[in-house]
Amino acid sequence: MITGSQTDEAEVVETASAKINLALHVTGQRADGYHLLDSIVTFATDAFDRLSFLPADRDSFTLGGRFGPLLSPEATGQDGNLVLKARDLLRAALAGEGVSMPPVAIRLEKNLPVASGIGGGSADAAATLRGLLRFWGASLPEDALFALALRLGADVPMCLSSRPLRARGIGEDIVALPAMPALSMVLANPMKGVSTPEIFRRLQEKNNSPIGATPTGSDTTEWIALLASARNDLEPSARASLPEIAEISQMLSESGALLIRMSGSGATCFGLYVDHAAAEAAATRLSRKRPDWYFQATRTA
Numbered sequence: 001m002i003t004g005s006q007t008d009e010a011e012v013v014e015t016a017s018a019k020i021n022l023a024l025h026v027t028g029q030r031a032d033g034y035h036l037l038d039s040i041v042t043f044a045t046d047a048f049d050r051l052s053f054l055p056a057d058r059d060s061f062t063l064g065g066r067f068g069p070l071l072s073p074e075a076t077g078q079d080g081n082l083v084l085k086a087r088d089l090l091r092a093a094l095a096g097e098g099v100s101m102p103p104v105a106i107r108l109e110k111n112l113p114v115a116s117g118i119g120g121g122s123a124d125a126a127a128t129l130r131g132l133l134r135f136w137g138a139s140l141p142e143d144a145l146f147a148l149a150l151r152l153g154a155d156v157p158m159c160l161s162s163r164p165l166r167a168r169g170i171g172e173d174i175v176a177l178p179a180m181p182a183l184s185m186v187l188a189n190p191m192k193g194v195s196t197p198e199i200f201r202r203l204q205e206k207n208n209s210p211i212g213a214t215p216t217g218s219d220t221t222e223w224i225a226l227l228a229s230a231r232n233d234l235e236p237s238a239r240a241s242l243p244e245i246a247e248i249s250q251m252l253s254e255s256g257a258l259l260i261r262m263s264g265s266g267a268t269c270f271g272l273y274v275d276h277a278a279a280e281a282a283a284t285r286l287s288r289k290r291p292d293w294y295f296q297a298t299r300t301a
C-alpha cells in the first residue's frame with residue numbers, strides 16, 4: 001500500500017509510521033538463533049518519520065527532526081543507516097533486472113526515538129523501498145520486494161504494509177488484520193536506547209504459548225480483552241536491564257490508561273485510553289512531568 005504523497009513535480013514524500021507490538025509472544029527459536037514470534041502489530045498514524053526523495057547529480061543523505069542528531073549520515077557498512085542499505089539493495093536488485101537508477105537526494109526527518117522498540121529504522125527502510133520505487137517509477141514482483149525487505153531486518157516486511165497484522169515466524173509470516181479497530185494510545189519512552197539482540201539473549205523462557213484467536217469483528221472491547229489476555233514476552237528481560245520501564249508504566253497507569261505494555265524489545269511502552277481526547281490529555285500531563293522523555297498521543301491504523 002502506498003502511504004505517501006507527491007508534494008511537487010519531482011519530490012516524493014513517504015511516511016514511516018511507528019510499529020507497535022500490541023502483543024508479542026516468543027514461541028521458539030530457530031537453529032540460526034532467530035526467535036519464533038507470535039505478534040499482533042499495528043502502526044501509529046500520528047507518530048512517524050518522514051522521508052523525501054529529490055533528483056540530484058549524486059546520491060546524498062541528510063538528517064533532520066528531533067532525533068536526527070543521534071544518527072550519523074556518514075556511517076557506512078554495518079553501521080550505515082538502514083535507509084542507505086535499503087537504497088543500495090533496491091538499486092542492486094533493479095540493476096539485476098537490467099535497469100540502472102539515477103542518483104537521489106534522500107532526507108530523513110527523524111521524529112521517532114532511536115532503538116526504542118517501535119521499529120523506527122525498519123519503518124524508514126520500508127518507506128525507502130516504497131518511496132524509491134515511486135521516485136524511480138520502477139517496480140519489483142511482490143515476493144522479490146518482500147524478500148529484499150526481510151534481508152534488511154525481521155521487522156521490515158511488516159513495515160512495508162503499515163497496516164494491522166499478525167506476524168509469526170521470525171516476523172515475516174504475515175496475515176493482515178483488517179477488522180482491528182483504531183485504538184487511542186500514548187507512546188512513552190524514557191530516552192534510553194535498548195539493544196534488540198541483547199534483550200533476546202537475556203530471555204529465560206523461549207517456548208511460550210501463542211496468542212489466542214483474534215476477534216472476527218471490529219468490537220473494541222473484544223480486541224482489548226484479547227490483548228489483555230496476551231503479553232510481551234520480551235518485557236521481563238527489558239525491565240531487568242532498564243528500571244525506567246517500570247517507572248514509565250506506573251506513570252501511564254496513573255494517567256488513566258486501560259492497558260499498558262512494552263512494544264518490541266523496548267523501551268517504548270504504550271497505554272491505551274478510552275478515546276483520543278483522553279490520550280492527548282494524558283500525553284500533555286505526562287510531558288509536563290518529564291519534559292526530557294518522549295510522550296506522543298496517537299491513533300492506530
Ligand SMILES: C[C@](O)(CO)[C@H](O)COP(=O)(O)OP(=O)(O)OC[C@H]1O[C@@H](n2ccc(N)nc2=O)[C@H](O)[C@@H]1O
Pocket residue numbers: 021024033034035036037039117119122152153154155156169170171196197200264265
Ligand atoms: C522485537 C521485534 O521488534 C518485534 O517486532 C523484532 O523481532 C525485531 O526486529 P528487527 O529489529 O528488525 O530485527 P533484526 O534487525 O532482523 O535482528 C536484530 C537481532 O534481533 C534478534 N532477533 C530478531 C528477530 C527475531 N525474530 N529473533 C531474534 O532473535 C537477533 O539477535 C538479531 O540479530
Ligand SMILES: Nc1ncnc2c1ncn2[C@@H]1O[C@H](COP(=O)(O)OP(=O)(O)OP(=O)(O)O)[C@@H](O)[C@H]1O
Pocket residue numbers: 071080081082083113114115116117118119120121122124125155194196264265266
Ligand atoms: N533510520 C534509522 N533509524 C533509527 N535507527 C537506525 C536507522 N538506521 C540504522 N539505525 C540503527 O538501528 C538500531 C535500531 O534502531 P531502531 O530505532 O530501528 O530500533 P527499534 O525501534 O528497537 O527497532 P525494532 O523495534 O525493530 O527492534 C539503532 O542502533 C540505530 O543506530
